[in-house]
Amino acid sequence: MKVGLPMELLSFDWIRRLKEDIHALAPQVELCHVPAATSARRPVPLSEGDACFPFKKMVRTAMALLPQVDRLVVPRLVRLDGHLLCPNFRAFPDLVALNRDRLPGPARKIPIIDTLVDITDAGDEERVRLLLLRALLGPETAPPAAPFPRPQSAGHKAAALQDKLRGYDRTIALIGRAYMVGDAHLNMGIPAILASQGYGIVTPQDFDFSDLDRAAARDDYYAKTMYWRGARECLGAFRHICAEHEPAGIIYLLSFNCGVDALVRIELMSLHKKLANKIPMMVLVGDEHSQQEHVVTRLEAFLDVIDGITTS
Amino acid sequence: MKVTFPHLGSMYIFCKAIAEEAGIPYVLPPPTRDRTRELGEFHTNESVCLPLKIILGNFIEALEAGADTIVMVGSGPPCRLGLYDRTIKVILSDLGYDFRWLTIPGIFNWQAFLQNHDETRELRKELTPSNFLRFPRAVMIGWRKMRWCEHLEDQAARKRAVAQNPLEVERWLQSGLAALDQARSLPAISKVCRQALAGLAQIREHGRRPLKVMMVGEVYTVMEPTINMNIEQRLGHLGVEVKRSSYFSSHIRRGSRLDRGLLKERRQLMELAVPYLNYDVGAECNFSVAEMVLAKNMDYDGVVHVYPFSCMPETTAASVLSTATTELGIPVLSLPLDRKDMGLRLDTQIEAFVDIMQMKRSGDLH
Ligand code: SF4
Ligand code: SF4
Numbered sequence: 050m051k052v053g054l055p056m057e058l059l060s061f062d063w064i065r066r067l068k069e070d071i072h073a074l075a076p077q078v079e080l081c082h083v084p085a086a087t088s089a090r091r092p093v094p095l096s097e098g099d100a101c102f103p104f105k106k107m108v109r110t111a112m113a114l115l116p117q118v119d120r121l122v123v124p125r126l127v128r129l130d131g132h133l134l135c136p137n138f139r140a141f142p143d144l145v146a147l148n149r150d151r152l153p154g155p156a157r158k159i160p161i162i163d164t165l166v167d168i169t170d171a172g173d174e175e176r177v178r179l180l181l182l183r184a185l186l187g188p189e190t191a192p193p194a195a196p197f198p199r200p201q202s203a204g205h206k207a208a209a210l211q212d213k214l215r216g217y218d219r220t221i222a223l224i225g226r227a228y229m230v231g232d233a234h235l236n237m238g239i240p241a242i243l244a245s246q247g248y249g250i251v252t253p254q255d256f257d258f259s260d261l262d263r264a265a266a267r268d269d270y271y272a273k274t275m276y277w278r279g280a281r282e283c284l285g286a287f288r289h290i291c292a293e294h295e296p297a298g299i300i301y302l303l304s305f306n307c308g309v310d311a312l313v314r315i316e317l318m319s320l321h322k323k324l325a326n327k328i329p330m331m332v333l334v335g336d337e338h339s340q341q342e343h344v345v346t347r348l349e350a351f352l353d354v355i356d357g358i359t360t361s
Numbered sequence: 362m363k364v365t366f367p368h369l370g371s372m373y374i375f376c377k378a379i380a381e382e383a384g385i386p387y388v389l390p391p392p393t394r395d396r397t398r399e400l401g402e403f404h405t406n407e408s409v410c411l412p413l414k415i416i417l418g419n420f421i422e423a424l425e426a427g428a429d430t431i432v433m434v435g436s437g438p439p440c441r442l443g444l445y446d447r448t449i450k451v452i453l454s455d456l457g458y459d460f461r462w463l464t465i466p467g468i469f470n471w472q473a474f475l476q477n478h479d480e481t482r483e484l485r486k487e488l489t490p491s492n493f494l495r496f497p498r499a500v501m502i503g504w505r506k507m508r509w510c511e512h513l514e515d516q517a518a519r520k521r522a523v524a525q526n527p528l529e530v531e532r533w534l535q536s537g538l539a540a541l542d543q544a545r546s547l548p549a550i551s552k553v554c555r556q557a558l559a560g561l562a563q564i565r566e567h568g569r570r571p572l573k574v575m576m577v578g579e580v581y582t583v584m585e586p587t588i589n590m591n592i593e594q595r596l597g598h599l600g601v602e603v604k605r606s607s608y609f610s611s612h613i614r615r616g617s618r619l620d621r622g623l624l625k626e627r628r629q630l631m632e633l634a635v636p637y638l639n640y641d642v643g644a645e646c647n648f649s650v651a652e653m654v655l656a657k658n659m660d661y662d663g664v665v666h667v668y669p670f671s672c673m674p675e676t677t678a679a680s681v682l683s684t685a686t687t688e689l690g691i692p693v694l695s696l697p698l699d700r701k702d703m704g705l706r707l708d709t710q711i712e713a714f715v716d717i718m719q720m721k722r723s724g725d726l727h
Contacts, residue, residue: 096683099697100676125640136439136643140677143638147684165640271476272466273447276438303408308441308673311408312448319451334407 050075052185053114053121056082057107060227062258063129063168067178070193075186084113095148101306102337103228103235104137111145116156121145122185124166130258131169132278135309210255217249219355222290224317225302226279226309227254229335236302237335237344246352251294253286261285264292268316280313287317291324298329298355305336329354362487363388364463365428367416368397370584371514372609374542375507376432382499382545383492388428390419393587397422404452410441411588411669411699412581417449424458430484431460434613436467439643440674443467467612502550504610506541509554511608513537516561518604521597522571524564531594533560571602572718575656577649578667579675582698583607589667590698590707596665599715603665606652607645630655637681646674650681656691662718663692670699692717 052071058064059082071078097105111123123145126138142163149157164181168174175192183190214220221243229235230252240250253261258278265275265285275281283301290296301317303310314332321330331351333344366376368390380387391397393415400421401414420431433449436442446464453460463480466473517534521527537557544550574596582588584607593603614620615627631641633651641647653664666682668675679695686693694714696707720726 095680098676098679098683098695099670100680127640133439136646136673137677139439139640140638140642140646140681143640144677144680147637147681151684163639271479272435272437272464272468272470272472273444273476274472275447276443306408306671308408308410308671311406311410311671312441312444314406315409315448316451319455322455 050077050120051079051081051118053081053111053118055107055110055114055123057103057110057228057232058123058126060231061126061129063166063174064124067181070178070182071185074182074190074193078186081114081118084110085117095144095151099306100137101304101308102335103232103304103307104141105337106232106234107141108144108148111141112148112152115145115149115152115159116154118159120160120162120185121149122162122181124162124164124181127165127167129166129168129278130262132262132281133276135277135279135307206255206257210251213255214249214251217247219247219297220249220251220294221355222286222294222296222299223250223252223302224283224286224290224299225252226282229302229304230254235304235335237333237339238341239300239302239333239344239348242345242348246348248297248352251290251296253282256286256289258282261289264288268320275316277309280309283310283313284316284320287320291328295326296328297358298331298351300351301330301332303332303334305334327358329358362386362430362484363428364430364432365390365420365423366432367419368393369412369416369419369581370586370609371507371510372434372584374510374538375503375609377542378503378506379496379499382502383495385488385492388423388426390423390426390428393419393585398587404456408671409448410579410672412579412585413441413445413448415581415585415588416445417452420449420453421456421458424453424460429460430463432463432465434467435464435473440672442644502545502547505547505550506544507610509541509550510538511610513541513554513557513561515605516558518593518597519602520561520564521594522573522600522602523566523569525567526564527598529564530561530597533557533564536560569600571600572662572715572722573602573604573660574663574665574718575606575652575659575661576603576665576667577606577645577652577656578665578678579645579669579672580607580612582667582669582672584609588669588698589696590703592665592667592696592707592711595708595711596715599711601662601715601718604661606648637685642674642677644672644674646678649675649678650685653682653685653691653693654689657689661691662722663694663714665714666693666695668695668697670697672697692721 068080071080111121115121123142125142126134142161146161162184164184166177168177179192223230223239243250261282262285265281268284269275275284303314333347363386364380365388366373377389397418398415401418404417405414433446435446450462461483463484466477513534517530521530524530537554540553541550544553576583583605596603614623630648630651633654634647637650638647649666656664666679682693682695
């Protein structure tokens with residue numbers, strides 16, 4: 050059986066762990082994350098209006114996978130680690146289903162697994178995991194023998210970060226939500242460009258979410274908790290990296306028209322103003338039409354600023 | 362203490378009346394204008410939603426005019442509305458304004474209660490016993506004014522579409538709202554509003570059956586003419602009766618969870634959206650979709666969907682409406698709004714939309 054699981058979703062730890070589960074429980078399942086190159090024209094999605102590019106990309110990947118798989122997994126991601134995802138993720142399976150229903154041929158009949166993912170604690174995690182696995186592999190599926198693997202421990206992540214930065218004497222904090230930083234298309238090649246200039250890169254994903262969450266909590270008050278998980282990741286990473294890693298520069302990579310980033314950007318700029326040591330910071334807005342040359346020019350200028358500061 | 366509040370829709374009439382009647386000094390921000398919008402745009406970024414920009418602009422103008430205490434109705438997740446107050450506070454503090462803040466909880470829970478207790482700690486010291494004693498009556502007057510204001514606007518929307526001279530409607534509406542704003546007692550409120558209604562009623566009609574559209578979308582955009590570029594009026598002047606999906610009073614009633622009828626109605630609307638959306642996406646998204654189904658069931662000629670550019674829930678709704686329009690056979694005009702110079706383009710889009718609805722009604726279009 051071929052199962053589609055859009056690559057964009059793999060930026061979430063929880064989905065990567067689910068993938069490991071599927072491999073362990075049903076080795077016969079072939080998971081597809083990226084649509085195979087095909088001569089057939091990619092299906093044209095429903096009007097996407099002015100949706101952000103990451104979301105459009107996610108919907109397009111799901112649609113392109115549909116004709117190539119027997120089932121498509123697009124969970125309804127509402128909450129992870131006790132914090133909400135942006136409203137787009139709530140509608141993601143519905144938009145994929147509406148698009149699927151308009152496809153010609155057998156792709157229109159491909160079942161969509163859209164289990165509700167609303168996870169605050171380990172109990173939720175186990176329950177949702179089993180629900181999803183049963184929806185995909187059949188109601189008889191036994192619970193996996195091993196408990197759901199917890200996220201890598203903070204110690205493990207710290208060691209991995211140390212390894213990653215070995216050989217670099219300067220680092221840049223690249224702050225952004227997991228799929229912005231991790232997806233080669235969405236990150237516009239920034240990590241590779243920075244590495245080629247001799248900079249090690251620290252991202253929010255190099256830390257345990259609970260550490261970032263704690264750091265982000267410093268800006269919460271009463272009902273005014275920053276409720277999006279991705280926003281907490283960025284706010285927490287800013288505070289944590291600035292305090293612990295003394296980066297030479299900070300780049301906030303965001304997506305044009307992202308409602309979450311729009312507000313986080315305001316808070317990050319405010320936090321940046323209050324930093325005791327003036328670390329240069331740049332905001333890079335990526336959209337569907339960003340051209341690589343523009344990004345390179347912006348980065349070159351930014352690195353010149355950093356060089357100016359470090360050599361003066 | 363000088364309180365201020367956003368200058369939005371009928372909400373400001375409500376807030377102003379409360380402050381006035383309770384004897385609390387206040388500063389009314391100037392009516393939302395280009396400068397208001399520009400201030401909001403300048404101090405945020407391109408992906409921030411328009412209502413936040415306008416509310417921020419309102420507050421800056423009010424603080425410049427001497428206000429020192431900002432009062433705002435709050436909300437909750439999952440979209441940005443629940444963080445408007447947090448974000449605006451950050452921006453105003455960074456700009457160096459000295460102010461106090463009070464969020465009226467949009468959702469009543471313990472956290473909101475504690476926040477309210479904390480935020481009102483200082484304010485309570487400055488209020489006199491007389492302010493407290495007059496408060497219940499002030500709320501009643503404010504509420505009555507808001508309800509009348511919405512009723513007048515509703516009647517004006519109906520009349521605009523059938524009036525021989527729609528400009529007369531604007532005249533009666535504006536004078537009615539101004540008189541309502543000045544009225545200081547419940548009988549006076551009723552009296553001036555009945556006068557305005559009588560004025561509207563005597564306007565001569567052209568006798569043609571108007572087109573009817575349902576206006577759905579993001580709350581502030583539906584309710585505030587400066588955000589929606591006066592779309593209700595633009596449509597009305599082309600002979601279209603606009604039924605709004607949102608009023609401030611219904612949001613307050615919903616938030617307070619006291620009106621069971623309203624809550625039941627919302628549940629039923631959620632059900633209507635189910636063929637398209639199986640989960641509450643947040644804000645008005647599911648309701649925009651449901652109201653389109655409702656508009657079809659009620660034989661409306663079309664749906665106008667308004668929302669701020671970059672609005673997450675309504676961008677999703679727009680995608681869904683683009684499918685539903687063919688399935689249900691009801692024309693939809695989706696308008697993401699942001700720039701202030703959209704007027705001419707809007708007129709062209711609206712005229713084309715009205716043509717489509719007319720052709721559909723006359724059977725020339727299927
Ligand atoms: S968080 Fe931002 S980029 Fe991601 S789906 Fe939501 S709006 Fe789009
Ligand atoms: S509903 Fe849309 S415009 Fe309103 S706050 Fe949410 S994202 Fe912004």
